[in-house]
Amino acid sequence: MTDALFTGLSALALYAGWRVFRVDSMVRASFWLMISFIAVGGIGLLLSAPYIGVATVFMMAVEMTVMVLFMVMFMMNPAGLNPMMMVHQHRFSIGVGVVAFAGMTAATLLTDLPSNPVAAGKAIVHDLGIELLGDSMLIFETAGVTLLATMVAAVILSARTGRFGDAVEGSVPPGLEPGGTPAGRVPEKSGGHHHGHGGHDHGSHGDGRSDHAHHHEGDGHDSGGHDHAGDKEKHA
Amino acid sequence: MTLASVLIVAAGLIGIGLYGALSQQSFVMLMMGLELIMNGALLAVLGFWSFALGGMPEGQLLAIVIMAVMAVEMAAGFALVVAVYRNRQADVIESLTTLKQ
Amino acid sequence: MSLAAFPFLAFFLALGAALVVVLDAVARAALAGAPAGPYLAGTFRHAAMRLSGQLVTTEAPDRANWRLAPAWYGALAAAGLAVVPFGEGMALIQLPTSIVLWGAVEALVVVVVFLHGWSPNAPFPLIGAYRYVATGLPVMLPSMFVLIGAALPARSLDVLAIVESQREMWNVVRQPLGLPLFLIVGLSLTLRGPMDYADSADLAGGSSAEDSGPARAMWQAARLAMLVAFSAMAATVFLGGYLGPLLPGPLWLALKTALVLELMVAATHLLPRMPVSRMVTFLWVVLLPVSFLHLLAAGLVAL
Numbered sequence: 001m002t003d004a005l006f007t008g009l010s011a012l013a014l015y016a017g018w019r020v021f022r023v024d025s026m027v028r029a030s031f032w033l034m035i036s037f038i039a040v041g042g043i044g045l046l047l048s049a050p051y052i053g054v055a056t057v058f059m060m061a062v063e064m065t066v067m068v069l070f071m072v073m074f075m076m077n078p079a080g081l082n083p084m085m086m087v088h089q090h091r092f093s094i095g096v097g098v099v100a101f102a103g104m105t106a107a108t109l110l111t112d113l114p115s116n117p118v119a120a121g122k123a124i125v126h127d128l129g130i131e132l133l134g135d136s137m138l139i140f141e142t143a144g145v146t147l148l149a150t151m152v153a154a155v156i157l158s159a160r161t162g163r164f165g166d167a168v169e170g171s172v173p174p175g176l177e178p179g180g181t182p183a184g185r186v187p188e189k190s191g192g193h194h195h196g197h198g199g200h201d202h203g204s205h206g207d208g209r210s211d212h213a214h215h216h217e218g219d220g221h222d223s224g225g226h227d228h229a230g231d232k233e234k235h236a
Numbered sequence: 237m238t239l240a241s242v243l244i245v246a247a248g249l250i251g252i253g254l255y256g257a258l259s260q261q262s263f264v265m266l267m268m269g270l271e272l273i274m275n276g277a278l279l280a281v282l283g284f285w286s287f288a289l290g291g292m293p294e295g296q297l298l299a300i301v302i303m304a305v306m307a308v309e310m311a312a313g314f315a316l317v318v319a320v321y322r323n324r325q326a327d328v329i330e331s332l333t334t335l336k337q
Numbered sequence: 338m339s340l341a342a343f344p345f346l347a348f349f350l351a352l353g354a355a356l357v358v359v360l361d362a363v364a365r366a367a368l369a370g371a372p373a374g375p376y377l378a379g380t381f382r383h384a385a386m387r388l389s390g391q392l393v394t395t396e397a398p399d400r401a402n403w404r405l406a407p408a409w410y411g412a413l414a415a416a417g418l419a420v421v422p423f424g425e426g427m428a429l430i431q432l433p434t435s436i437v438l439w440g441a442v443e444a445l446v447v448v449v450v451f452l453h454g455w456s457p458n459a460p461f462p463l464i465g466a467y468r469y470v471a472t473g474l475p476v477m478l479p480s481m482f483v484l485i486g487a488a489l490p491a492r493s494l495d496v497l498a499i500v501e502s503q504r505e506m507w508n509v510v511r512q513p514l515g516l517p518l519f520l521i522v523g524l525s526l527t528l529r530g531p532m533d534y535a536d537s538a539d540l541a542g543g544s545s546a547e548d549s550g551p552a553r554a555m556w557q558a559a560r561l562a563m564l565v566a567f568s569a570m571a572a573t574v575f576l577g578g579y580l581g582p583l584l585p586g587p588l589w590l591a592l593k594t595a596l597v598l599e600l601m602v603a604a605t606h607l608l609p610r611m612p613v614s615r616m617v618t619f620l621w622v623v624l625l626p627v628s629f630l631h632l633l634a635a636g637l638v639a640l
Binding site: 025027028031034045050051054055057058061062064065066068069124125 | 399432433434437438440441444445447448451452455467470474477494
């Protein structure tokens, strides 16, 4: 029973992990990643780690929701319902992945692994709690302080303006002549449209979407939405 | 279910994650690859804890530290992505070439 | 308590859902000052119309997720109910960390509602889904504080132990802020009343705006099932669950669940609704500190 569950969950974890980089939508990708994590959480339960297993599911559900939000903010093709393939150094990466897997598998199989399984009936969660707030409190608290520092750093990094002016101050190279455009790479002015990647036909998608907008606004409505849809087509 | 089988599954996850982190062009997909590597690491730690440490609570502590690392990676990573996007309107790795110059 | 438990849990969910339908009709009728009969008949007429209705689709949806979202929502409700003990040792899922499992269910609800709104590939559902993520994620934090607070006197993350710790005094007395905070979480989990930002009327149905026919009926049914599972959990964590004199444990739990259901329906119809932006501010600036104070108080009391 345990073996069958373990086989099923590992297959799910690996399959989901592989799908992450194969599906054409960022939203689907992050939810596949979540499924992979949930499967690992399930394996954790089988490995008699009830707290870590369930906490993985809980944490990853929240984390992947946040991830999806960011996907949609930054990706071209936000709803992610048209095909996309954005990879570089593809063969090299496959090679590295396979070599890493083969190396670690070989190491696993060739090593004489120690065996000292968890005793049945051990108060695992209780012991973990005592450990967290006992001997290892310093480590636990360090993790907490690190998280706090990360939060502060994230807010500082992502805030548009700081106390002493614009947050990008200093990260943009100075102009070639005083007050001129910054040297180096010029930011695109198109508001983050990267529809060129992948070489797929985005025009038809734009059309479909504008049709949809019409459908929802009804006829004889203010033309604001129509202009917007027109813009989209122009960019596409 | 043995320690070896758990470690092989973990190696598979790390391999897939490595492939993703190296091959994906967009920042967010790259971070997904990193997350998948952490997933494999988490599974390996749990396997060792369960089969080889006799239930030593420090092993679970390591798993919790891995989770904290994942959270830090996510938060810091997204903050950097936001900052880079604000500055350069870039969301793919190829547009960051400053270090080459 | 293994295979026999499944029909029992299904029966519990169905009974609770039927009760909510009646309560909702009564509440609507009472607010309108009219007899409840026509409202109830209207509900059933509406359901029959949905079930016999046609399935309409959008352009290029994520069909699998769209059709499966109600099933996942319902499955989460069932998983949530499975950790609730109906008597001493009578919980389908017995884990030393079952309250964390309930937390995982809550977090996955946000994912499922987002998927349900994202998958039709249409504007209104997507807006509903975003709104839900914006309000649903901050609601997670008070929820965790409240559940940790409830676990403190029990000194365990097991729901069974939490019930047993209430033999002397129910948690609702020991931690007066807990139940109201948890009810807000429940409103958000079941997309009801003041926390209904996903499926609200101002978005023409929000995340289910493009749902039609049986699919929409299924989504509504899954929402009712989640409401019942949440109420059973609230009754277990704050009202002593199956504990009570004379009557058998499951009956006590059913009665307390019905009480929480009434509170939830009353909150749905009586509490005012805020715009999303103001609600998000409220959640972060008011509710989060309040729940932290609640946890502090619960910890001091438990010491």
